[in-house]
Amino acid sequence: MKSIHAWLIAPILALAVPGCARNSAEPIVAADEETLSGKLTLTGSSTVAPLVTEIAKRFEQRHPGVRIDVQTGGSGKGIADTRTGVAEIGMASRSLKPDEADLTAHPIAADGVGVIVHQANPIKQLSESQLITIYTDQIRNWSELGGEDQEITVVHKAEGRATLEIFLNHLGIENPVVKADVIVGDNEHGVKTVAGSEGSIGYVSIGTAEANIEAGVPIRLLPLGGVEASTARVASGEFPMSRPLNLVTTGSPPRLAIEFIRFCQSPDVEDLVKANYFVPAARGPDVAE
Amino acid sequence: MSGGRFHASATTPTRRHQIPEFFTAVAVWMAAGLVVATLAWILIDIAVRGISQLSPSFLIEGVEDAGRAGGIGPVLFSTMLILMVTLALAIPLSLATAIALTERVDQDSRFARNVRRCLDVLAGVPSIVFGLFGNAFFAIMLGLGYSILTGGLTLACMVLPILIRTSEQAIVAVPNEYRYAAAALGLGRSATLFRVVLPAAAPALMAGVVLSIGRALAETAALIFTAGYVARRPESLLDSGRSLSVHIYDMAMNVPGGGSRAYATACVLVALLLAINATTTLLLHAAGLQGRSVGGKG
DSSP states (O other): OHHHHHHHHHHHHHHHHHHHHHHHHHHHHHHSSSOOEEEEEEEEOTTTHHHHHHHHHHHHHHSTEEEEEEOOSOHHHHHHHHHHTSOSEEEESSOOOGGGTTSEEEEEEEEEEEEEEETTOOOOOBOHHHHHHHHTTSOOBGGGGTSOSOBOEEEEEOTTOHHHHHHHHHHTOOGGGOOOSEEEOSHHHHHHHHHTOTTEEEEEEHHHHHHHHHTTOSEEEEOBTTBOOSHHHHHTTOOSSEEEEEEEEOSSOOHHHHHHHHHHHSGGGHHHHHHTTOEEOOOHHHHHO | OTHHHHHHHTSSOOHHHHHHHHHHHHHHHHHHHHHHHHHHHHHHHHHHHHGGGOOHHHHHSOEEGGGTEEOOHHHHHHHHHHHHHHHHHHHHHHHHHHHIIIIISOTTSHHHHHHHHHHHHHHTSOHHHHHHHHIIIIIIISOOOSSHHHHHHHHHHHHHHHHHHHHHHHHHTSOHHHHHHHHHTTOOHHHIIIIIIHHHHHHHHHHHHHHHHHHHHHOOHHHHTTTOSOOSOOSSTTSOOOOHHHHHHHHHHTSTTOHHHHHHHHHHHHHHHHHHHHHHHHHHHHTTOOSSOTTTTO
């Protein structure tokens, strides 16, 4: 029996050894500065994913040995997957919470949250206290705010959405006190809902709203605290209700992940950030320029 | 369609009967008209908004600028691969199960009834649950990751109940006289099955397959967490690949300014479904299998 086993194993070993040799050679090549190789998986925020997909494509062109897979599922999934190691990098469209201090956030862009109404709505501006009264159902008609005699349809985001957290944090109210008429998921969903009903009010990513206004969707962004809601004002840091778009890693990410995050933060991808209606993250040296 | 029957029975009416007959006929025809109108509205809406974006290059080119430019070539390719994995697994498995349930065990045995009950429960499970199961079992536990294979296997689990139930009904619908005739000619059980019963049931079996293809092509929730979101052309079944439905969802919901592209992709998806349906009908006609039209048996 033993001899038979030996005969069986010998060819397998002969086949396997060259394979091993090649595998062990790969990390040496990867250590070379110019020829990065390997595979990277990112999961998380569906807001960040389209942008990172484009950045990843450009990164792959520069480093042909690299494959970057971008998956979605929401900021929460990105953070969970990074912790369990399913993904090397997570994507989150919010700052890390105190109980997520085991992870490191790398900002790559910023996004403002703006209040939108239908284009036909004559209202010019709403103060933060007025917004609170609308969202807590103390005011139900636009005429009470100087608008037309029309019922207010309050469009609110679903629990767990990053825009919802920013909106509530900024107004200083808790989710249970909000009395919404319509609950929406994504930003595009919010835009479509407000565009489809004249008396409605909602809040979405300013970049998404600007893109839709450009495309002729009948909505209007309202200024907040006297500051115009635009990507330009988010970039300058003047607009009060904004959120960072982060890449999230554990304390010791692999080298490829570090290289990719650096690339995401570099001026080389600024055009992609702007093309996706976001604002490039403020960088120390660049801001000085 | 069923309105015709009411007209037929109303040929020798008394005046008292005429009025209710008339209203019933109107109500039935209006219901049918509403269904057709809804379908027409959806198709026309998608076509009007999407067709201007369609071109041969749209079907071939890669996804550019997060989907706002370029085409859907790799997405179409991934969709086909996922579908192939799904069908390669689901068809043999479901056909074998259906044969076992109809030809091998007693129709009303406790075993058969319990299997059927399980399948009906499975058929009612929301697809997102299959997605989470696929992610936990195939992607993480079996280590297949986000991949075409994970997506295909998950969809196979999802369409199995429909496919088994339709196959079972197709086989049961074959008249028993066929089986008696085969037995009288001295054919064995297997020969009867493969030479007589299955060919006779083929149109209805195909109907089940087409239904499953439709369900698989339309699936989004189960695929986001399994086949994934990567819009690159997959190089193997272990690569992640975005399906048409996931692409439509992403264009409509996550990409600002992607709405028209979502409609164009929806056009392609609907055209694909109609083409699969039409081809199946045509093939069955060519094979000389008349009768029940595809989709009519579901």
